[in-house]
Amino acid sequence: MADSESGSKVEQSDFQFLIEKNADGIIVVDGAGLVLFANPAAERLFGQPSNALIGSPIGLPIVVDEMSEIAIHQPGGGLVDAEIRTVETSWDGRPARLASVRDVSERRAMEDRTRHAAKMEAIGRLTAGIAHDFNNLLAVVLGNLESARRRNGREGSELGSLLDNATRGAQQAVLLTSKLLAFARRKPLEFRQVDLSGLLAGMSDLLQRTFDERITVRADIPSQLWAVEVDPTELEAAILNLAVNARDAMPDGGELVITTENIDFARDDTDDASDKAGPHVRISVADTGEGMTADVLNRVLEPFFTTKGDGRGTGLGLSQVYGFVKQSGGYLRLRSEVNVGTRIDIYLPKAAPGSDQVAQHAESSSELEAIPRARSGEIILAVEDDEDVRAITVGNLRELGYTVVEAADADAALRLLQGETTFDLLFTDLGLPGRINGKMLADLARGLHPELKVLITTAYAGDVLIREGRLDPEIELLSKPFSFAALGNRIRGLLDSRRPGPGRVLLVEDEFLLNLLVSDMLAEAGFSVDAAASFGEAAAKARSGIDDLVGAIVDLGLPDRPGDELVTELRALYPDLPVVLATGYADEDVRKRFSVAEGVQLLTKPFDLDRLTAALGRAGVTLSPPM
Numbered sequence: 018m019a020d021s022e023s024g025s026k027v028e029q030s031d032f033q034f035l036i037e038k039n040a041d042g043i044i045v046v047d048g049a050g051l052v053l054f055a056n057p058a059a060e061r062l063f064g065q066p067s068n069a070l071i072g073s074p075i076g077l078p079i080v081v082d083e084m085s086e087i088a089i090h091q092p093g094g095g096l097v098d099a100e101i102r103t104v105e106t107s108w109d110g111r112p113a114r115l116a117s118v119r120d121v122s123e124r125r126a127m128e129d130r131t132r133h134a135a136k137m138e139a140i141g142r143l144t145a146g147i148a149h150d151f152n153n154l155l156a157v158v159l160g161n162l163e164s165a166r167r168r169n170g171r172e173g174s175e176l177g178s179l180l181d182n183a184t185r186g187a188q189q190a191v192l193l194t195s196k197l198l199a200f201a202r203r204k205p206l207e208f209r210q211v212d213l214s215g216l217l218a219g220m221s222d223l224l225q226r227t228f229d230e231r232i233t234v235r236a237d238i239p240s241q242l243w244a245v246e247v248d249p250t251e252l253e254a255a256i257l258n259l260a261v262n263a264r265d266a267m268p269d270g271g272e273l274v275i276t277t278e279n280i281d282f283a284r285d286d287t288d289d290a291s292d293k294a295g296p297h298v299r300i301s302v303a304d305t306g307e308g309m310t311a312d313v314l315n316r317v318l319e320p321f322f323t324t325k326g327d328g329r330g331t332g333l334g335l336s337q338v339y340g341f342v343k344q345s346g347g348y349l350r351l352r353s354e355v356n357v358g359t360r361i362d363i364y365l366p367k368a369a370p371g372s373d374q375v376a377q378h379a380e381s382s383s384e385l386e387a388i389p390r391a392r393s394g395e396i397i398l399a400v401e402d403d404e405d406v407r408a409i410t411v412g413n414l415r416e417l418g419y420t421v422v423e424a425a426d427a428d429a430a431l432r433l434l435q436g437e438t439t440f441d442l443l444f445t446d447l448g449l450p451g452r453i454n455g456k457m458l459a460d461l462a463r464g465l466h467p468e469l470k471v472l473i474t475t476a477y478a479g480d481v482l483i484r485e486g487r488l489d490p491e492i493e494l495l496s497k498p499f500s501f502a503a504l505g506n507r508i509r510g511l512l513d514s515r516r517p518g519p520g521r522v523l524l525v526e527d528e529f530l531l532n533l534l535v536s537d538m539l540a541e542a543g544f545s546v547d548a549a550a551s552f553g554e555a556a557a558k559a560r561s562g563i564d565d566l567v568g569a570i571v572d573l574g575l576p577d578r579p580g581d582e583l584v585t586e587l588r589a590l591y592p593d594l595p596v597v598l599a600t601g602y603a604d605e606d607v608r609k610r611f612s613v614a615e616g617v618q619l620l621t622k623p624f625d626l627d628r629l630t631a632a633l634g635r636a637g638v639t640l641s642p643p644m
Contacts, residue, residue, distance in 0.1 A: 042099075042118035045108050050074050053108050062099065062118055064091030081105055081114065089118075098122045160409030163501045164416075208345075210368050211249045213242045213277060213298060220253060221275055224260050231270030238277050243298050246368040247345045255338040259302040259361055262335065266306025266359060276301045280364075296367040297347070303360035309353040317351065338363075388502050389509035391418030396438065397508070399423045400430045400445040400458065401474075406497075410444070410504070417505050427453035427461075434465050441512055447475035456492075470511045474499065502627065513543065520567030521545040522638075525555040525583065526599070527576050531622075535570065538626045552578035559590050566591055568638040570620075570629075573600035584617060595636035599624070 042059030046052055055063070055070045063070060077087055081103050089097040099118050106115045165180055221236035228234060256275075263273045281296040309317060318339045338361075342349050346366050353359040397419045401407035407423060414421045422438065424430040427449050434440070443462050447455035459471040474495045495507050522544045526532040529550075536546045547563055549555035552575045569587055571580040584596050593616055601622040618636040620628065 039117075042120075044070070044075065044116050044118065045106065045113050046075050046116065047108070047111060047113055050076075053113060059118060062089055062097055062120060064093060064095060075116075077101060077116070086121075087118075098125045159498045159500065160406075160413065164409070164412065208246050208248060210244045210246055211252065213245060213300070214238050214240050216249060216253065217256070217275060217277060217300070220256055220260075224273070228260075228264055228273070229270070232264060232267055233272045234275070235272060236275045238275070239279075241279075242277055243279050243296060243367040245298050245345075245365040247365060248341070251341045251345075255341050255363065256300070256302065258335065258338050263302060263304035263306060263359070266304055266308070271305040271358075274301075274303045276303070279367075297364045298367060300363040300365070301360060302363075303358060305358045308355040308357050308359055310355055314351060314353055318349075388417070388505040390505070391420075392512075394420075395441045395512065396420045396422065397442045397444055398430060398433060398440045400425075400427065400443070400449065400455070402426055402446065402448075402450050406446075413501055413504055414444070414508070416501075417508070419508070426450050427455075427458040430458055431461060434462050440466070440469060442470040442472060442508065444472050444474065444508070447473055470514070472507060472511055506627075510543075520639075521547060521563060521565045522633075523555060523558065523563060523566060523569040523571075523587075524548045525550075525552070525569065525571045525575065525580065527551060527572060527574075535629070538629055539570075541626060542630050551575055552580070552583050555583055556586050559587055566594065568595040568597070568633055568636060570597045570599060570633075573598050593637075595633065595638045597629075597632045597636055 037056055039056060040058055042062040043054075043056045044052055044059050045054040052070045052073055052075055055067045057067075059070070060067055077089075084100055084102050087099050087101050089099055091097065098121050100121050101116050101118050103114050103116045106113050162180055162183055217238050218236065221234055221238070225234040260273060260275075267273075278299045278301075279296065280299050318335055339349055342363050342365070347364045350362040350364070351359070352361075395418075397414055399407065399411050399414060399421050401410055401423070402425050404425075407425070411421050411423050422433060422440070424433060427445075428451060430443075430445065431453075434443075443459065445455040445458055449455055449458065453461070455473050455475070459473060462469055462471060470493075472493050472495055474497055493507075493511060495503065499507075522539050524532065524535055524539065524546055526535060526548070527550045532548055532550065536548055539546045544567075545565070547558055547566075549558055555571070569583075571583050573580040575583070580598060584598070587594050587596065595616050595618075597618045597620050599620045599622055616637050618632045620632040624632075
């Protein structure tokens with residue numbers, strides 16, 4: 018090899034050892050661009066041995082003393098992002114150029130992930146703001162529609178039908194904003210420990226019965242999965258979203274596979290998420306469908322992005338799943354290949370030992386007669402800066418019988434709280450003008466009146482009320498837009514929480530899961546529960562004596578004797594005991610048989626908490642104790 022020249026030229030003997038061991042690819046080319054030398058790292062970058070490279074044209078930009086960004090296409094179809102820097106040299110006495118090629122694929126991927134995360138965060142903030150304003154508008158729309166329906170009072174009339182149609186449309190808009198808030202991770206979740214094995218097994222059975230017979234649903238769900246702490250309703254919605262997307266990706270049939278696995282990243286050897294630590298449960302939903310291109314995969318989590326035709330989807334399904342998983346402390350991984358299929362993995366952290374259930378009260382509609390009303394002398398301070406929302410809220414509270422004092426901001430509310438009026442409850446919007454928001458106002462109000470009940474309302478909770486993705490357990494929250502029934506039930510529930518419960522109910526239901534569900538409903542309504550699974554067990558409990566028994570809920574079809582015969586047995590021990598008979602099938606004969614029985618009400622399954630409490634009230638159970 019000839020002696021090196023001065024300046025930027027390098028002798029071959031000076032770098033012979035270094036280039037063999039260098040992590041960067043190093044190649045030498047002649048004036049015609051043919052490869053004269055390639056080190057082992059270059060062989061790996063180009064996907065070819067040195068004897069295949071030497072003598073071949075390199076096909077790369079070789080500009081001395083400049084750095085260029087290039088893409089190396091390997092023979093097997095692989096693509097490597099790289100940077101190339103070149104200096105002049107000599108090789109066997111001939112002028113040549115030495116190029117250093119560095120693989121920057123991992124750095125580029127990290128930069129892409131960072132940009133994507135920043136973009137998603139920006140979209141999330143914009144989305145939350147839009148949902149907030151939209152929910153305030155919906156609160157006004159739904160509030161006025163509900164008020165008009167109550168005043169119309171003629172079911173089946175033309176005006177009533179129009180109001181019902183408008184209400185259904187507005188409620189669909191509420192669901193839309195709920196999905197937007199889920200994506201933005203601003204939706205308060207009802208966290209509780211969940212048995213994934215039972216939940217997912219039930220869902221897989223449902224999907225198999227529901228999907229086209231050309232789609233096979235297969236589930237591999239071990240019984241010893243760790244418990245996770247999530248909102249079970251949102252988790253079911255997430256799995257359903259993924260399953261529906263998988264179905265749509267298999268128009269000619271295929272296989273949907275749901276698998277689960279316990280993974281401890283601190284212990285298990287896995288490439289799934291090397292940057293995550295600790296024990297997680299992985300839920301995987303995979304299909305054998307059409308798959309997604311790289312461009313679609315990069316945008317698939319964005320709200321309103323969809324590959325479906327007009328009118329076939331909002332593009333909010335996967336974005337809702339993404340937001341829910343992130344807010345639950347987990348993360349999402351997507352893999353897809355065109356004409357092979359898609360696999361989506363949800364990783365949820367294992368629940369901490371002894372973690373408590375944190376759940377909000379249900380906000381469901383109710384029959385008007387079941388909505389609890391105010392008691393004499395109860396005064397509410399309502400704080401809301403939006404005049405239209407405040408007018409609806411104050412009007413609804415007064416219709417419920419409460420005395421209402423209203424304020425437009427925190428300063429006005431504090432002056433009222435420092436006055437002579439004694440308030441029973443503070444009902445405040447979270448986003449108030451000025452330096453004091455609703456949460457701060459609540460803290461100041463409790464400082465002045467420690468026994469004051471506080472209910473906060475907002476179109477979205479934001480970081481003020483949410484800690485680590487979940488609602489602060491000290492907060493009582495009613496999300497906008499809320500119904501007349503939800504407002505009445507939450508206000509009454511809070512005011513009654515300082516008083517003893519309404520008593521004990523005997524529940525007789527042989528279906529195990531339904532027994533648990535109704536027990537939870539009764540507990541949420543403030544009742545204590547004595548549960549039995551048969552006529553004999555219930556009769557034995559009744560004969561032994563049940564303190565503070567105020568009513569009974571009896572399944573009509575018990576396994577040993579009919580439930581209606583138990584009414585006679587109970588009434589012999591507890592005269593005039595209110596009884597609700599529950600049944601999955603009530604024909605006209607059954608209805609006539611019990612319509613004249615005093616203190617007995619028939620309730621058709623399925624039912625929710627509002628229908629259950631309404632039936633108890635009609636049977637004669639006092640739902641709230643007197644003052």
